[in-house]
Amino acid sequence: MSRWIIFIVIYFLLSFYGFQAIKTITKHSWLHYMFIAIALLVIGNFMYQFLSQSEGRVLSPGKSYALGFLLTFLSLNLVLVPILFIEDVIRVCLGLYDSLVTTKDGFYLPSRRIFVSQIALGLAAIPFTSLLYGMYRGKYNYRVLKYTLHFEDLPDAFDGYQITQISDIHSGSFDNREKINYGVELIKSQQSDLILFTGDLVNNKASEMEPWKELFGSLSAKDGIYSIFGNHDYGDYVSWKSGEEKRQNLEDLKQIQREMGYNLLLNESRFIERNGQRLALIGVENWGKGGFKKAGDLKKASELVDPKDFKILLSHDPSHWDEVVTKDEHHYHLTLSGHTHGMQFGIEIPGWVKWSPVEWRYKHWAGIYESNGEYLNVNRGFGYLGYPGRVGIWPEISVITLKKGPKPA
Structure with missing residues (x-):
């Protein structure tokens, strides 16, 4: 007091x-x-x-x-x-x-x-x-950010392959169905080959997603939709009557994702195949430094993946990339993360300024990063949490095109 x-x-x-x-x-x-x-x-x-x-x-x-x-x-x-x-x-x-x-x-x-x-x-x-x-208005000021990434070892069949990434939906914060519907339609309009969701579907409870399940379940892509858990999806930040109630909440959230047609990856991998060639799609549970849940097991998730496979990793917290992924024996060509929201506040003028207070906490907090030929994209998030708005750091839909060959000079 x-x-x-x-x-x-x-x-x-x-x-x-x-x-x-x-x-x-x-x-x-x-x-x-x-x-x-x-x-x-x-x-x-x-x-x-x-x-x-x-x-x-x-x-x-x-x-x-x-x-x-x-x-x-x-x-x-x-x-x-x-x-x-x-x-x-x-x-x-x-x-x-x-x-x-x-x-x-x-x-x-x-x-x-x-x-x-x-x-x-x-x-x-x-x-x-x-x-x-x-x-x-800022929290619904959706932006489609497009990136083209070049890889010399990309399988020929995937040259020009397009991925849409969304992250941090935080459905428990939504308060305007018309605006959310606009954002979902914007995702659909990208017509990507693959949609990847990198965690935090809810704030606390699976029930938060019920009013939005049909809307987000209307998303589709030629090669499907794959997802992972973020730190908020486990229900760790809310009081439960019992451990069983908390476990049931997690099972309910898994069921909701199945009903929406999302393929939830829990420390496991899948393969996307075209013309006898494949991409390895790997999804880990949340792993974050600084007190966040560390349920992610990269070794387990990649045990069926061949070292020569082209690898796309879904990992909610970008600290995982710097602390674990880039130090792993496997070469993970592209890692997709979210989590930071860009703190929902900052200043971004492409080519000039990119700043947010969140950079005092996270080395990688928004956009594309590269280290020894491995790339990371940190999505700024679709939803919002805490402060019910966004200033300067707008809600994001990432569209990434994979191209074979060296990066243009």
């Missing part, structure tokens, strides 16, 4: 500075009252959601929006505070100078300057509106 008290005190101190900017710019009292009402509503809803009974660590939709609005309101105040605080320091120094050096009697604190508050509010409006946009 002491942490809550500290948090509330900090929240209201930050809000006080925000109120000062509003008060300086306008004398309309209704705007002052509106700011105060919003501040109270945001913190009140946040406390109600997070102090109520919870099933586990993962955020429910109600909690996610409470967190989203809190972050949005705090972003406004966190920009205002440094600017107004520096102005306050200058005001105090000027007041002390006047009282000590000049002939003025007593201490006089100069008034706030309107233009400083205007600048502060203008700058604060950037993250504020961005986070609101991210919740309203």
